[in-house]
Amino acid sequence: MTDPLVDVDDVYKSYGEERVLDGISFEMDRQDVQVLVGPSGSGKSTMLRCINRLTDIDDGDIALDGTSIFDIDENDLRRDVGMVFQDGNLFAHLTAIENVKLGLKRVRDMGDKKATEKAAWELEQVGLREQANSYPAELSGGQKQRVGIARALAMDPKLMLFDEPTSALDPELIGEVLAVMRELADEGMTMLVVTHEMRFARQVATDIMFLEDGRIVEHGPPEQLFEDPENERTASFLGRLT
Ligand code: ADP
Ligand code: MG
Numbered sequence: 001m002t003d004p005l006v007d008v009d010d011v012y013k014s015y016g017e018e019r020v021l022d023g024i025s026f027e028m029d030r031q032d033v034q035v036l037v038g039p040s041g042s043g044k045s046t047m048l049r050c051i052n053r054l055t056d057i058d059d060g061d062i063a064l065d066g067t068s069i070f071d072i073d074e075n076d077l078r079r080d081v082g083m084v085f086q087d088g089n090l091f092a093h094l095t096a097i098e099n100v101k102l103g104l105k106r107v108r109d110m111g112d113k114k115a116t117e118k119a120a121w122e123l124e125q126v127g128l129r130e131q132a133n134s135y136p137a138e139l140s141g142g143q144k145q146r147v148g149i150a151r152a153l154a155m156d157p158k159l160m161l162f163d164e165p166t167s168a169l170d171p172e173l174i175g176e177v178l179a180v181m182r183e184l185a186d187e188g189m190t191m192l193v194v195t196h197e198m199r200f201a202r203q204v205a206t207d208i209m210f211l212e213d214g215r216i217v218e219h220g221p222p223e224q225l226f227e228d229p230e231n232e233r234t235a236s237f238l239g240r241l242t
Contacts, residue, residue: 003063003065003066004027004028004029005028005029005030005032005064005065005158005159005190006026006027006028006051006062006063006064006159006190006192007027007061007062007063008024008025008026008027008047008051008060008062009025009060009061009062009063010023010024010025010059010060010061011023011024011025011047011050011057011059011060011061011062012024012057012058012059012060013043013046013050013055013056013057013058013214014058019214020043020046020214021043021046021047021050021057021214022043022213022214022215023060023214023215024043024047024060024211024214024215024216025060025216026209026216026219028159028190028192029190030188030190031188031189031190031206032190032191032206032207033185033190033191033193033204033205033206033207034191034192034193034205034206034207034208034209035193035194035195035200035201035204035205035207035208035209035222036048036192036193036194036208036209036211037194037195037196037198037201037208037209037210037211037237037238038210038211038212038237039212039237042211042212042213042214043211043213043214044163044194044211045163045194047211048083048161048163048192048194050062051064051069051081051159051161051192052069052077052078052081052083052161053069053070053074053077054083064077064080064081064158064159065080065158075107078107078155079103079107079108079155079156079157080155080157080158080159081157081158081159081160081161082152082153082155082157082159082160082161083152083160083161083162083163084145084148084149084152084160084161084162084163084165085148085163085165086163086164086165086167086168087144087168088136088141088144088145088147088148089148090136090144090147090148090151091136092135092136092137093135094135094136095132095133095134095135096123096128096131096132096133096134096135096136096139096143096147096150097116097119097120097123097132097133099136099147099151100119100122100123100147100150100151100154101115101116101118101119101154102151103151103154103155104118104119104154104155107155108155118154119132119150119154120132122150122151122153122154123147123150125150125153126146126147126149126150126153126180127146127176127180128143128146128147128150131143131147140173141168141169141170141173142169142173142174142176142177145165145166145169145177146176146177146180148165149165149177149180149181149184153184158190159190159191159192160184160189160190160191160192161191161192161193162181162191162192162193162194162195163194164194164195164196165177165181165193165195166178166195166197167195167196174197178197178200181193181200181204182200182203182204185204193205198226198238201222202222202226203222205221205222206221207219207220207221207222208220208221208222208225210225210231210233210234210237210238212233217231217233217234218230218231218234225238226238
């Protein structure tokens with residue numbers, strides 16, 4: 001039996017007196033697309049941040065590919081776990097291709113020529129060949145998010161984390177970002193996605209987890225959560241979003 005790619009085991013996390021993650025456990029197999037939903041403040045971002053050690057946990061363990069993330073060199077972990085945030089997080093003074101190259105040179109020690117080729121290829125994959133030399137200020141919100149995705153993919157990660165990647169976008173720009181994510185899922189990337197895009201969740205997710213007050217109150221395939229939720233809160237939350 002092979003290990004799951006991600007094994008989150010009874011994770012607790014508090015900020016001061018406030019318990020934000022209250023005994024979270026779940027596993028992800030390779031190629032899974034897990035969607036994490038829940039009300040604002042329920043701990044979704046914190047859960048994602050724990051997985052790539054942007055924040056520490058108080059108790060429990062998280063393993064990636066059979067190894068506790070606390071035994072993995074931080075540089076290696078950042079390479080293996082890509083993250084896309086709400087607002088792209090690009091460096092404003094660097095062009096799209098320079099943003100993508102940065103990690104290749106710093107984290108993967110690539111020479112300039114190889115990094116340029118790889119970055120150009122990644123930008124092409126997200127449909128931004130023409131925009132390689134544009135600065136973030138010259139790009140739309142959707143294009144910036146796609147640069148962020150290309151930058152994470154350039155590391156050849158084992159896992160991609162998405163934290164509400166479309167929630168800061170104008171409605172007409174959401175589709176192009178979701179299309180890139182859908183393609184990535186089709187290609188077999190393992191993804192953990194926080195989103196309010198329920199149509200995406202329904203069509204692309206292998207599993208949906210509903211988080212409330214730092215606990216997973218329901219977890220199952222999309223058909224089950226949408227059509228026959230066990231939990232009253234899940235039902236009303238999903239009903240409100242669709
Ligand atoms: P979500 O992403 O589901 O909206 P978060 O994980 O961002 O929820 O936040 C969960 C709770 O943790 C919130 O009450 C939030 O105020 C608190 N929190 C998040 N980050 C911090 C932090 N760095 N310091 C203190 N409290 C935080
Ligand atoms: Mg959040």
